[in-house]
Amino acid sequence: xxxxxxxxxxxxECVPKDYIFSKEDRPQNLDSPVCDSIPVIDLAxxxxxxxxxxxxxxxxxxxxxxxxxxxxxxxxxxxxxxxAMSVLKEFFDMQSKYTTTGTVPHKKGYIYTSSTDFMKDxxxxxxxxxxHPCHPLEECVHLWPDKPTRYQQVIAxxxxxxxxxxxxxxxxICEGLGLKQGYFKDTSEVQxxxxxxxxxxxxxxxxxxxxxxHDPSLITLLYQGGSTGLQVMKDGQWINVGAIPDxxxxxxxxxxxxxxxxxxxxxxxxxxxxxxxxxxxxxxxVNPSPDCIIEPAKILVNELEPSLYTASLYKxxxxxxxxxxxxxxxxxxxxxxxx
Ligand code: OGA
Ligand code: NI
Numbered sequence: 001x002x003x004x005x006x007x008x009x010x011x012x013e014c015v016p017k018d019y020i021f022s023k024e025d026r027p028q029n030l031d032s033p034v035c036d037s038i039p040v041i042d043l044a045x046x047x048x049x050x051x052x053x054x055x056x057x058x059x060x061x062x063x064x065x066x067x068x069x070x071x072x073x074x075x076x077x078x079x080x081x082x083x084a085m086s087v088l089k090e091f092f093d094m095q096s097k098y099t100t101t102g103t104v105p106h107k108k109g110y111i112y113t114s115s116t117d118f119m120k121d122x123x124x125x126x127x128x129x130x131x132h133p134c135h136p137l138e139e140c141v142h143l144w145p146d147k148p149t150r151y152q153q154v155i156a157x158x159x160x161x162x163x164x165x166x167x168x169x170x171x172x173i174c175e176g177l178g179l180k181q182g183y184f185k186d187t188s189e190v191q192x193x194x195x196x197x198x199x200x201x202x203x204x205x206x207x208x209x210x211x212x213x214h215d216p217s218l219i220t221l222l223y224q225g226g227s228t229g230l231q232v233m234k235d236g237q238w239i240n241v242g243a244i245p246d247x248x249x250x251x252x253x254x255x256x257x258x259x260x261x262x263x264x265x266x267x268x269x270x271x272x273x274x275x276x277x278x279x280x281x282x283x284x285x286v287n288p289s290p291d292c293i294i295e296p297a298k299i300l301v302n303e304l305e306p307s308l309y310t311a312s313l314y315k316x317x318x319x320x321x322x323x324x325x326x327x328x329x330x331x332x333x334x335x336x337x338x339x
Contacts, residue, residue: 010199067267071165074248075168080157081158127197170188178300200278219253223248233269258296
């Protein structure tokens with residue numbers, strides 16, 4: 001039968017064979033309730049007169065226990081976020097007609113992958129993805145998609161806000177860990193944006209949107225537009241991250257786990273699909289600059305708590321761990337890494 005020209009890969013009544021994960025990789029207990037125990041932190045609450053800084057204490061506790069938290073009243077204008085979500089939706093909507101996927105466009109500063117060519121052990125993930133470097137912003141912005149025409153302008157405006165929010169959160173983490181102010185100032189660049197489109201799936205028990213992974217970042221800021229699907233490993237169980245419109249999900253990445261000498265945890269997470277809900281997300285990875293030495297902060301290391309990690313240049317870490325998977329080389333090149 002001739003395939004309809006504009007039909008999309010996910011418009012199906014059952015999950016095609018090559019999208020079905022092996023038994024051990026499939027999600028279990030999909031009907032477990034949405035857990036609201038991942039802390040939601042109100043950034044508008046300011047320092048109390050007694051010197052207690054509530055958001056700082058909450059961020060520290062959440063980063064120790066869950067490695068994840070959500071922030072509300074974060075100060076990013078709603079319009080900036082809505083515009084970014086809508087321009088990314090337009091981008092994904094355009095793809096079936098105009099794009100050949102699976103190749104890293106030469107001299108282009110982005111990578112688009114459709115589910116049809118994104119594989120793990122021969123199995124497709126149930127998503128489409130766009131990734132691009134973002135730092136320095138002025139040098140990257142012109143290499144991003146130019147369709148939709150407002151893509152570059154809208155996403156640049158979004159990233160400026162993300163940079164401000166991430167600096168604010170990192171200052172709070174600094175304070176909470178007892179590091180000197182500005183400790184992360186030179187080591188926290190919003191380097192990479194990765195946006196996902198997860199269409200509804202006829203049978204979520206057979207597939208995944210993203211495989212279980214740790215983020216190789218310092219921290220990650222994720223906007224999920226009030227949709228569910230993100231799951232976090234806690235005490236050996238997958239728990240669901242609640243959908244709070246207008247909140248940002250923040251998680252501790254591997255670099256912050258190292259710097260904090262594992263006081264803060266980089267925790268495994270994944271995305272499950274839904275029969276009825278479309279999930280769209282924008283993940284932004286805040287990373288150290290390539291030549292930064294990553295090691296436990298000196299003041300967090302002592303006789304009782306010896307250093308748990310050896311020092312490494314961030315770029316060497318990325319290289320050694322193939323930190324961004326198939327995209328590592330492309331991303332390293334885009335970031336002017338020289339090794
Ligand atoms: C990631 C990630 C979750 C999502 O990109 O590292 O965990 O919802 N994304 O897209
Ligand atoms: Ni992640």
